[in-house]
Amino acid sequence: MTKVAASVTALLEAVLFVANEPLGVARLAQIIEHEEATVQQGLRELGESLAGRGLQLTELDGQYRLVTTPAADGPVRRYLQAEARAELSRPALETLAIVAYRGPVTRAQLDELRGVASETMLRNLLQRGLIAEKGAAEEPGHPTLYGVSQTFLQHFGLGSLSELPPLPEADSTEAAPA
């Protein structure tokens, strides 16, 4: 175990960075294992230390979260739009295809089918809005299930997944190595 005592401020920043929800003082105190008063103080200091940076700490109803500053809106929007418009890589396309034909699937099922870790692909597709979370699987740990999104169906003009084209014959594709 590294014993480099990270400052409370640093711990708060790290936790808020990975959190995908606003967090309250009590919860943060539990996570970083410090007194609530210390957390309060740490949040204040974190907010101050962020001045002039690309991130800021926002608070609403006692819930804290880390977000980008308004000054960075332009670049952030540009990044997200370019990201969504960019062509899908072959692995991403394959992942999407599996989710469409086989979905809803868990990440573990995808990993197994593709033989490689699919986490990055999944995040990429989620960010593009092509797939969405579809509840939890009824198995130990209740992993998240992924399926294609409404946006996906609209994009392809599909009423439902049953309208997906049948699979190309395995032989014919094999015969044409292109």
Place this chain on the structure above:
Amino acid sequence: MTKVAASVTALLEAVLFVANEPLGVARLAQIIEHEEATVQQGLRELGESLAGRGLQLTELDGQYRLVTTPAADGPVRRYLQAEARAELSRPALETLAIVAYRGPVTRAQLDELRGVASETMLRNLLQRGLIAEKGAAEEPGHPTLYGVSQTFLQHFGLGSLSELPPLPEADSTEAAPA
């Protein structure tokens, strides 16, 4: 044009915060609309300014990404309810060490160095996302080259490959037999 131009460093921080993938200098330059040289400089400054904070900038193959510091491992893990990482077996660590210090390497080179077939080990590490394919070697048959991945950096809390401890000298017979 807004005249309250947020500093380049702040823009880079914001974009890297939002991005779910590592980004290169050219791409960042496009997004924040600045010269590549400025981005280079900005990334350097960003890296330095993060010292002592909860986040760090990592670089691999010219791709940058913002991640939490190793010191915050405990709290972040608690928040994400991440399972304890499965310990890497000795042969797995050995293979990783060779790929990290020697990489990119081919399977044949690994086999030779380790004196044992490394295929299963390679597949295992690929599946865990700790290594990645890095193109093909310029030799007959163009065998695949393997190198460590961004996940590898994360797994060991490294900012970049240059932070690896130096490769031990052959003579330093067991400095620390643990």
Place this chain on the structure above:
Amino acid sequence: MSLAVSVGEFEGPLGILLELVERNQMPVTEISVAAITAQYLERIRSLEQQGAEQLSEFLQLGARLLYIKSLALLPRESAQEQADELQQLNLELEEYQRYQQAARQLGRLSAGASWTRPTVTRLEPHELPLPQLTLPQLAEAFARALRQAEPQPKRQLLATPVSQAAIMARLRRRLAEGPFELQSLLDATRHRLEIIVTFLAMLELTRAGELQVTQGGQFAPIMVEPAHD
């Protein structure tokens, strides 16, 4: 110390050799093949008893050690060859040792990981442009994914695992029928590994006093026969 053996999780042959070298407190640059070979072969045998498969690489290194050792028994010209072979082995072992130490350092580093931001930032749906993509492309991608998912034929080192015990049993059966030419035995083997194991089995039986090898003249066939006592 127990060796955990599972397919693909081998401590490789060099790992075992290095462990023995360290246990005998020899520098990697000056290993005594005479002292180490028996211990190494003992290790392989215990691996075999644990039912480990794919022992080929272990046996190959064993055969190499035996070869280097045997050079000492031969006339003077082989002294240089022995020195060369030994130096080559030392070099490989040294390099391997460096990476093994690096692996230990790496293991110590793994106390603290970094984490990326799993949060997905998205624009509102109406702001989201979509990539150019057609349904046939999608169907084809799925077919491709399925093809890749089919289990790849495993590269097998050996169709059937060669066990030294089995080969020893085979040798004993042949011996019971009387002397035979070594060549006839080797003709029946298909794999390099099987030849190596046969070689090891013969050495073992010779040591046990069950077998002897004779040669009538320099180029005469090598005969394998039951030991006379």
